[in-house]
Amino acid sequence: MISAHLPALQVVVPLLAAPVCLLLRNRHAAWLLAALVTWATFIIALGLLAQVADRGTISYAIGDWAPPWGIEYRVDLFGALVLVIVSGIGSLVMPFARINVEREIPAERIYLFYVMYLLCLTGLLGIAITGDAFNLFVFLEISSLSSYVLISLGHDRRALTAALRYLIMGTLGATFYVIGIGLLYMVTGTLNMADLAQRVPDLLHLRTVEAALAFLIVGISLKLALFPLHLWLPNAYAFAPTTVTIFLAATATKVSVYVIIRIIYTVYGGAPIFREGILNEALMGLGMLSMVAAGLVAIYQSNVKRLLAYSSVSQIGYMVLGLSFGSVIGLAAGIVHLFNHAIMKAALFMALGCATQQVRAVSFDDLAGLGRQMPVTMGALVVGALSLIGLPLTVGFVTKWYLIQAALQDGAWLAVIVILASGLFAVVYTWRIVEAAYFRPLPEDREEVREAPLGMLIPLVILAGACVVFGIGATWPMDLALAAAESLIGARP
């Protein structure tokens, strides 16, 4: 009986846990509840993935109101994969959070932190599971509002301005999204995505439908920090508490990429809008600009967290480039990079978090000589950096391989050059971290630094291990991504 209700439970369990956390008012109990609930959502997500792989797309009518009138939760392969990524990263972040949050957030606010985290998780999972375009907006707001609060909890005062800036940009993005949905509703009279997918492709010649697409794409591009709309991201990631940075960097932008793919390939039917308009040129151009510009800026950062944040903007370019080809292999490369980038960026930020837990600051000087003092942490950081560069035997290579294949298939030579060049930028900026950690001498005044606590090291090692395991035997995520891309494109010839 319970397996039939997994789609509802996926969202309801963390939603119910958030107010309970507020009532508990105890930071240890709040952590325990948040961790148990996150692990439960991961199990539910795996269950959903197994169900979808077994029986195909699941539809769940909320309140037994039949779609398209009621709100429908709809899980297909792509959605299930995103659910697994979000809840999986959350599950790994939780043990790390217990120790890290104690240090970075005042004790009396820690239970509030877990309330916000659970709401953010609810929102992100809800976005990936709902089949209703307006319900998606509601979850987008839940996840956004809670992430503004999470970012503002950073102990640096600049976290407040970073959060405010994100709030303004994010609200603009959400407003654009809801305007787009409003325009579509005006023309079609429906909000259900599957129902929209039946109607919208025949109405593409209407100016209203075109305007709706423009609003939707710009709105979501703000949320996913596509160049040149990325300005909120570097400071937000740099000044947020480390746990928040890891969680948001690995999930929030990925979920936004999920939304943009949903809009383009499910609601608008993919191929036709790519053939007629300039959408794919625009996305391809902006994707490549993201890769190059953010990669260049990353090289000149002095704060390591900001460097990694700019690298995230550059990596988002890969995903957008992948989906802009409009081919199965390109889309699959974009989707698999959701997964790959989630684990490698989580590993990198987490390694940095372990380092800052022990030495406090995040400039290159603070990292000097840490390679000898914290071998496990810095080893994981190197694995993450190699993945970012895209060296063979790491997950980054898998993405690049398929992305280049897609570019060659499309005859987009410029894209091939940009992919290779952005790999070179990654070499430069990750080398600066490696150089500081391994080749600089220990500062004279440095006290004895020990390896991070085990609770932080274990999730870090799992993430770094995943970067290699899925890099060598990359069949499982790639097969899933290919199947998901085929079903997204194949649904509408």
Add this chain to the structure above:
Amino acid sequence: MKHKAVLRVSSKLLMPPIMLFALYVQFHGDFGPGGGFQAGVIFASAFILYALLFGVNQARRVAPAGVIRTTLALGVLLYAGTGVVGLLLGGNYLNYSVLAHDQVHGQHLGILIIEFGVGMTVASAMITIFFIFAGRGRDERGE
């Protein structure tokens, strides 16, 4: 505010009707315009009026932060919990039809409970937001 007798008396006279009207908007919501959101805001406005006239500290004694925070959480729990009850009674999540012996009754009951949860949370959130903004800088000035 000791000397402004007119304001004090008239606001005290107004507060009960405001709260009653909030409850009317709350529970009449499925027949006329209204519902949890509007009712919550109206209900909170009674507290805000009190705080404006008698001071935030006095109002905080009437509605302590701990109590308000509890009702804030309970409202959400009531909403989501009703959905789970529907799920346990054999329907899908948020199906109210299974809540009572017949379907129409169940739907009425479900929407009433859920809107009450919304009202509780909205009222608590409005009161909290007002107290936080009105209370800013007070502690530093030692009032």
